[in-house]
Amino acid sequence: MHVTGDVTSGRAASIRDVARLAGVSHQTVSRVLNDHPSMRPATRQRVLDAMESLQYRPNRAARVLVTSRSRTIGILIFNRFHYGPASSVLAIEEAARIAGYSVVTANLRGTDPSAIVEALDHLLDQAAEGLVVIAPQQRVFDAISTLSIRVPYVTLQSTEHEETHALSVDQITGARIATRHLLELGHRSIYHLTGPQDWIEAEARMRGFLAEMSDWDVPTTAPILGDWTADFGYRAGRELLRYRDFTAVFSSNDQMALGFLHAVREAGLDCPGDVSIVGFDDIPEAAHFAPPLTTVRQDFPELGRRCVALLLGQLEGGEGYSNTIAPELVVRASTAPLRP
Amino acid sequence: MHVTGDVTSGRAASIRDVARLAGVSHQTVSRVLNDHPSMRPATRQRVLDAMESLQYRPNRAARVLVTSRSRTIGILIFNRFHYGPASSVLAIEEAARIAGYSVVTANLRGTDPSAIVEALDHLLDQAAEGLVVIAPQQRVFDAISTLSIRVPYVTLQSTEHEETHALSVDQITGARIATRHLLELGHRSIYHLTGPQDWIEAEARMRGFLAEMSDWDVPTTAPILGDWTADFGYRAGRELLRYRDFTAVFSSNDQMALGFLHAVREAGLDCPGDVSIVGFDDIPEAAHFAPPLTTVRQDFPELGRRCVALLLGQLEGGEGYSNTIAPELVVRASTAPLRP
DNA sequence: GAAATCAATGTGAACGGTCACATCGACCGC
DNA sequence: GCGGTCGATGTGACCGTTCACATTGATTTC
Numbered sequence: 001m002h003v004t005g006d007v008t009s010g011r012a013a014s015i016r017d018v019a020r021l022a023g024v025s026h027q028t029v030s031r032v033l034n035d036h037p038s039m040r041p042a043t044r045q046r047v048l049d050a051m052e053s054l055q056y057r058p059n060r061a062a063r064v065l066v067t068s069r070s071r072t073i074g075i076l077i078f079n080r081f082h083y084g085p086a087s088s089v090l091a092i093e094e095a096a097r098i099a100g101y102s103v104v105t106a107n108l109r110g111t112d113p114s115a116i117v118e119a120l121d122h123l124l125d126q127a128a129e130g131l132v133v134i135a136p137q138q139r140v141f142d143a144i145s146t147l148s149i150r151v152p153y154v155t156l157q158s159t160e161h162e163e164t165h166a167l168s169v170d171q172i173t174g175a176r177i178a179t180r181h182l183l184e185l186g187h188r189s190i191y192h193l194t195g196p197q198d199w200i201e202a203e204a205r206m207r208g209f210l211a212e213m214s215d216w217d218v219p220t221t222a223p224i225l226g227d228w229t230a231d232f233g234y235r236a237g238r239e240l241l242r243y244r245d246f247t248a249v250f251s252s253n254d255q256m257a258l259g260f261l262h263a264v265r266e267a268g269l270d271c272p273g274d275v276s277i278v279g280f281d282d283i284p285e286a287a288h289f290a291p292p293l294t295t296v297r298q299d300f301p302e303l304g305r306r307c308v309a310l311l312l313g314q315l316e317g318g319e320g321y322s323n324t325i326a327p328e329l330v331v332r333a334s335t336a337p338l339r340p
Numbered sequence: 341m342h343v344t345g346d347v348t349s350g351r352a353a354s355i356r357d358v359a360r361l362a363g364v365s366h367q368t369v370s371r372v373l374n375d376h377p378s379m380r381p382a383t384r385q386r387v388l389d390a391m392e393s394l395q396y397r398p399n400r401a402a403r404v405l406v407t408s409r410s411r412t413i414g415i416l417i418f419n420r421f422h423y424g425p426a427s428s429v430l431a432i433e434e435a436a437r438i439a440g441y442s443v444v445t446a447n448l449r450g451t452d453p454s455a456i457v458e459a460l461d462h463l464l465d466q467a468a469e470g471l472v473v474i475a476p477q478q479r480v481f482d483a484i485s486t487l488s489i490r491v492p493y494v495t496l497q498s499t500e501h502e503e504t505h506a507l508s509v510d511q512i513t514g515a516r517i518a519t520r521h522l523l524e525l526g527h528r529s530i531y532h533l534t535g536p537q538d539w540i541e542a543e544a545r546m547r548g549f550l551a552e553m554s555d556w557d558v559p560t561t562a563p564i565l566g567d568w569t570a571d572f573g574y575r576a577g578r579e580l581l582r583y584r585d586f587t588a589v590f591s592s593n594d595q596m597a598l599g600f601l602h603a604v605r606e607a608g609l610d611c612p613g614d615v616s617i618v619g620f621d622d623i624p625e626a627a628h629f630a631p632p633l634t635t636v637r638q639d640f641p642e643l644g645r646r647c648v649a650l651l652l653g654q655l656e657g658g659e660g661y662s663n664t665i666a667p668e669l670v671v672r673a674s675t676a677p678l679r680p
Numbered sequence: 681g682a683a684a685t686c687a688a689t690g691t692g693a694a695c696g697g698t699c700a701c702a703t704c705g706a707c708c709g710c
Numbered sequence: 711g712c713g714g715t716c717g718a719t720g721t722g723a724c725c726g727t728t729c730a731c732a733t734t735g736a737t738t739t740c
Contacts, residue, residue: 024720026696288574289602
């Protein structure tokens with residue numbers, strides 16, 4: 001085996017090693033690291049050269065220990081497979097890095113209190129200074145407030161209670177837009193596939209649906225409780241299509257809409273001829289469904305960025321704007337006027 | 341505004357605060373933290389009580405500083421939107437946490453050297469003890485080996501050179517299975533949609549395709565260079581279907597297959613009647629495409645778990661098995677025997 | 681019954697940074 | 711020409727752990 005580099009071994013070079021080599025005090029090296037204004041350029045250069053030749057890397061642990069600032073933000077996330085959360089996480093990491101923060105994520109195994117405590121513990125162990133919570137169940141927030149967390153946190157879903165922490169795409173408006181689209185096409189018998197029961201977003205989309213229907217004085221049937229998966233959409237479709245007592249469906253995400261489309265084809269029916277379908281999210285694949293899906297687009301990356309801005313606002317005393325982001329209807333081929 | 345909890349403020353409780361309250365030395369507290377064997381149960385309990393009442397949390401930075409072990413593994417990832425990488429990351433985090441390690445991820449902005457250095461810097465700043473590289477471009481590995489990284493790393497894609505680090509689903513076999521399936525159905529004019537040029541997986545799948553075709557003495561046309569997106573699959577389909585000089589397509593991922601299916605429908609053709617299609621990955625939605633997609637399943641979670649096992653093997657001197665995982669063909673409705 | 685062993689605990693020095701303060705010329709104004 | 715200010719640098723303490731070693735009694739061993 002062959003090892004490259006110097007084998008001076010032991011620990012890595014420290015600030016004092018650099019100081020010795022550069023012929024200055026350790027404090028001077030520290031000043032270089034922190035861009036202290038009053039430094040003679042020649043000295044700084046000597047220090048930089050010494051760092052270079054020792055392959056010096058500042059020790060984060062030491063710095064964190066003395067400053068008690070970790071410059072780390074924690075993400076508590078429930079299901080990173082969903083398109084929305086995944087996009088947001090990416091944007092958050094990007095924005096955090098630009099602001100000089102690191103990100104550590106903790107996946108929730110479930111939504112029971114012990115899982116929440118475990119995930120939170122993990123983040124707190126990392127000395128996260130702030131939290132972004134992308135765990136869209138109400139009970140997660142209940143658990144968090146119970147634990148009387150010491151760090152500021154921001155959530156990506158607007159909850160009922162803690163308005164200051166919240167930041168989100170306006171789910172209710174999105175659902176209303178989608179529903180209105182179907183109503184304007186003449187549909188009056190509309191089913192709604194929701195997400196899992198206690199998901200905040202699922203709840204908000206359902207409320208938007210019901211509100212819009214009510215505004216148009218159209219009677220509604222009970223929403224179908226789903227689980228976000230294409231499999232569920234398919235099964236629900238098979239079930240519902242046995243009766244054909246509806247002409248349109250508003251699915252609260254694109255995956256379930258995909259499954260539903262599958263069931264429609266299998267029943268020998270046509271979308272949008274026999275049934276119109278609207279989804280939610282506008283995942284990249286939605287444009288290529290059969291037929292291409294009419295859906296509601298959400299700007300997740302922007303959400304992630306604002307999220308960090310808001311959190312850093314709380315952390316560093318700056319301002320933070322917390323308004324919501326407007327969703328947008330993308331009309332494709334899965335919706336058509338009601339056949340007379 | 342109302343704040344709960346004690347406002348003793350200042351810094352959080354340290355090991356010495358606990359020691360004082362429990363009437364022992366700080367070292368004894370440390371022993372409790374590290375499960376030292378010889379301790380009187382009564383003493384341990386007194387310490388634990390003191391911790392409880394002070395809401396003591398060990399300071400990770402201090403521990404890392406003195407032990408110079410961060411118990412953190414870094415993930416270098418290129419595109420976390422793809423289904424495969426996302427699943428693997430999740431499994432890695434889970435496995436790492438079980439082994440008592442934390443995970444920090446760095447997203448590659450691009451594949452140019454500066455982006456790689458930046459991401460690597462980020463991980464090294466966090467004192468990652470080991471790296472998992474899920475950046476499937478050859479040039480990323482070239483850059484990494486150039487940088488003479490001091491930490492062990494494992495990759496999820498089998499590269500040509502560094503066999504010890506590699507761990508992967510056997511892409512070549514997977515591609516051969518998919519191709520063989522089409523050949524056995526009687527197809528002889530088969531197009532192949534590949535992933536982006538320098539992606540290791542794309543390359544391996546292409547090699548598998550070519551090898552199988554060659555084994556059957558079937559002439560091949562040049563593979564179509566794609567970019568993994570459904571949009572590309574759609575555009576490629578529109579283009580290719582103008583000539584109809586083929587009866588089957590092997591797409592190197594499911595998204596492109598989805599787009600291709602879209603183009604098939606739009607051309608008024610039928611899948612699998614007029615053209616058979618096989619995908620790769622078996623994303624959860626593939627079962628609901630129109631028609632449900634025949635594809636190659638990869639066990640990503642298992643991959644992630646083994647990945648951590650392998651890395652920890654290098655880190656802690658244990659063993660680590662690095663064999664590959666066999667992929668599996670999932671036959672659905674997008675493939676049919678060649679029409680006579 | 682004295683030496684040796686061992687379980688249980690304590691003492692002080694690291695680890696690698698930053699902070700508060702001290703020092704020491706050079707320059708400035710009157 | 712002398713006190714004051716300021717730029718550039720040095721000194722020593724400290725952050726919260728663990729580590730190496732020391733110190734107790736109590737128990738065992740012959």
